[in-house]
Amino acid sequence: MFENYDLTFPDQPTADLYLPIWAKLPAFRRKPAFVWCNDGAEAASMTFEDLDASVQSISSRLSLSLRRGDTVLILCPPGLELVEIVFACMRAGLVAVPVTPPSFPDGDHRHLIRAVLQTRPKAAIATNGYIDCVWSYEAENDNRVSRLLRKLVWIGAEGLKGAKIGDGLPAPYRGCRAKEVYLIQYTSGTTGNPKPVLVTAGAAAHNVRVARKAYDLNPNSVIVSWLPQYHDCGLMFLLLTVVSGATCVLTSASAFVTRPRIWLEMITEYKATCTPVPSFALPLVVRRGDTNKAGTCSLKLDSLKNLIIINEPLYGAPTEEFVKAFAPFGLSPGSISPSYGLAENCTFVSTAWRSGNGENLPIHDGLLPSAKMDEIEEEIKMVIVNEDTFDPVEDGVEGEIWISSPSNCDGYLGHPTLSRETFHARLKNYLTRSFVRTGDRGIIIATCERYLYVTGRCSDIxxxxxxxxxxxxxxxxxxxxxxxxxxxxxxxxxxxxxxxxxxxxxxxxxxxxxxxxxxxxxxxxxxxxxxxxxxxxxxxxxxxxxxxxxxxxxxxxxxxxxxxxxxxxxxxxxxxxxxxxxxxxxxxxxxxxxxxxxx
The missing domain is CATH 3.30.300.30 (ANL, C-terminal domain)
Structure with a gap:
């Protein structure tokens, strides 16, 4: 137990600056920061000290061939290496663009083409094996994809690791500053082609600090996640781990899809206190969780404090079915943490969970709430707006959700008009602050307390x-x-x-x-x-x-x-x-x- 954790520990302007602090504290330097689980294979882990040293080494090597502010495409498979490179790019002052690496020659290359054309990266980081496949594809094809890939400088991930560059003296910090863009993350593409969102290092740090407080995370927390590490919630939990001083146990989304029970086994083995899961996955786990079959271990889920349910709509019935199925294994109904987020606000926006809030959350029209409005941070303002008149609506009336927060991102790369409309919206007759238009419909229902329910997407109606x-x-x-x-x-x-x-x-x-x-x-x-x-x-x-x-x-x-x-x-x-x-x-x-x- 890490009882010496100080809740008044000063906030850092960027997430990367927390890492060397944990790495130097005697109680934390040998504490596992990240663990990677491969189904059927021995897990690999990395302490805070190891991670900080690796990030420093990789960032130093990247600085030899790239200039501060350059954009870098990250095409590494999910794993600890991807975690190291994401933090190393931040420390080197680079703009990272993590993208799921498509296979060659037969993969779907549309998103890769989109990322290369829109972000114009100076280099791409990938494993040596992946680079070999790309070069073979380039040699055998003369098409749009091959011509774009030839223009990139390819950097092998394996070659970035090694002895620290320099004379051993502490180097001045040259990483991303709070107001600088450190990440271009793409929207999910639910309502249109994925758009490149400009995320500043300061907005990301604020976002994970708000999430840390909302979920009551600390160095005793153990997070389990199989979400893709390239954007949104999967990427946020990497930063959240470092900011909280927690331990994060990871596996790939493909491992979960192949065998959903691996998620439950990881929670059991590592005594996880927090885990995010998309709402669509709950019925899948109920069907394929193999609760009546002998697995690699018996399930024990009583350690869970936060079962963070994401991806609207958040229906109450599948959640109740999940709780009923796994209550015999110790799952507490009080751990259910329905949450709301979007790429334009880094990721996290709100959760209806609060420590000690009991077992029951109010259901409205079959939906779970995504926010407890009376407990939103003072610096964050959420309003429901008539999307035609830009007037705030009363409680009980559905409208578009608008958010004003230090976590708001800077805009969409290469879309100035859309950025102005989305990230700098103003309420009618209110000129004091700008808002992000989420494109999501919501309604606030007030009984004893005021709860927000996300009802759907404006453009899908x-x-x-x-x-x-x-x-x-x-x-x-x-x-x-x-x-x-x-x-x-x-x-x-x-x-x-x-x-x-x-x-x-x-x-x-x-x-x-x-x-x-x-x-x-x-x-x-x-x-x-x-x-x-x-x-x-x-x-x-x-x-x-x-x-x-x-x-x-x-x-x-x-x-x-x-x-x-x-x-x-x-x-x-x-x-x-x-x-x-x-x-x-x-x-x-x-x-x-x-x-x-x-x-």
């Missing part, structure tokens, strides 16, 4: 002919619930098309019988009473585009369907509520839905 505004996630949930045994959870997309609603749903497993497929479409239509559904499309598993954090990209699904690029299994058109699919009259069932009922 479907407007019915009668003027009713419908959030597509409501349609998607009802559609899935109509055939949960045949459809993939979290893999339904709803959007407006030609004045009607189109629903696209993925199958859990192949289905060949057309009458069953027609029955699925009819069930989906019947589940959406009062909504004018024009088309229901059943597609193969993996057809619906998603972000790296698992959010449905509805706009991309619409484009993909209209271009004929979906792996369509069955499509049904409805006119005035009438089912138009033609079935053999010899069927003994009066409708496809009747057939499903008999199965």
């Amino acid at each position: 479907i407007r019915a002919a009668d003027g009713q505004e419908i959030h597509p996630h409501r349609i998607e949930t009802s559609a899935y619930d109509s055939c949960p045994g045949l459809l993939r959870a979290g893999c339904v997309a709803a959007f407006e098309s030609l004045g009607c609603v189109t629903v696209v749903a993925e199958l859990r497993r192949p289905v060949a019988e057309k009458i069953i497929l027609a029955g699925i479409c009819e069930r989906i239509k019947d589940s959406l009473a009062g909504i004018e559904v024009g088309t229901v499309v059943v597609v193969q598993s993996g057809s619906i585009p998603k972000t790296t954090s698992g959010k449905i990209r509805r706009w991309a699904a619409k484009i993909k369907l209209e271009r004929g690029e979906m792996n369509v299994v069955f499509r049904t058109e409805f006119r005035n509520g009438t089912f138009l699919a033609t079935l053999k009259s010899s069927s003994r069932y009066s409708s496809p839905s009747d057939l499903l009922s008999s199965l």
Whole structure:
């Protein structure tokens, strides 16, 4: 236990400056900062002292070939090496652009092309093996990707480690200053192509300090995370670990998807106190957590203080199901920490969790709250705004969420007009401060206390002919619930098309019988009473585009369907509520839905 931790420890202007302080304190220098777990292999760890020394060495070597302020593309796989390089770039005064490395030659290179064209990096850091694959691709191809990659200076990650450069004397700190951009992180792409957000070192430090206080993190905290380390929450928890002096145990998102139980086993083995998880993953873990099978260890989840649930919408029912499934293993309902964040505010915005808040959070219209408004920091202001008039709305009225905070980012790289509209919004008749427009809809419900509920995305709203505004996630949930045994959870997309609603749903497993497929479409239509559904499309598993954090990209699904690029299994058109699919009259069932009922 690290009882000598001083809660009045002075804040540092940037996250990197906390690292050498922990590394020099006798009680912390040998404390593990990060642990990396590979399923089935021995874990690797790095102490605060080791991490600080490695970061100093790497930053010194980067400074030999790059100038302060240069932009660097980071194309390393998830792991401790990626952690070292992210902090080393900050200490070297470089602007880091972490990107998930696409495979060569057959990977999807669109985001890599986007990052290279928009950020114009001077160099790219990758493993030697990855660089060899890139060079082979360049030699064998003459296309847009190969020509862009040839212009980059490639730096092997393995060659950055080694003896410290210099004469052994303390070098002056040349890292990113508070008001300087240290990171370009891309938005998730939920409502449009991912946009490059300019994150200053000071905004990031403020953001993780607010999160540290909100979750009551300290050097006794143990964080477990499988989230991608390239942006948003996965990246924030790297900084949060260093600022808090905590220990963070990591694994890859692919390891979690392959075997979700690894997440629970890591919580058990390392006695984790805090772990973030996207809302879509909770039903997945309930289904595939293997609670009734012998695993590598028996589960013990009573150490968890914060189960941080992210990615709106935050439905109460799946959370309750998760708690019910894992309460026998010690999971406390009081650990549930529904939270809200976005890239334009570094990551963290708020959480409804507070220490000692008990087991029950109020549910509104099926949703968990994402903020306890009366406990928001004084320097942070959140308001719900009429997006047409820019007037604040009263409690109980839905509107766009606006945020004014020292964590607000500087804007979108290369998008001056959009940056001005998004990052410098002003309330009508209020000129004292500017706000970030989140593009998220929310509502504040006041009973004994005031809670914020995030209800959906402004741009995703479907407007019915009668003027009713419908959030597509409501349609998607009802559609899935109509055939949960045949459809993939979290893999339904709803959007407006030609004045009607189109629903696209993925199958859990192949289905060949057309009458069953027609029955699925009819069930989906019947589940959406009062909504004018024009088309229901059943597609193969993996057809619906998603972000790296698992959010449905509805706009991309619409484009993909209209271009004929979906792996369509069955499509049904409805006119005035009438089912138009033609079935053999010899069927003994009066409708496809009747057939499903008999199965």
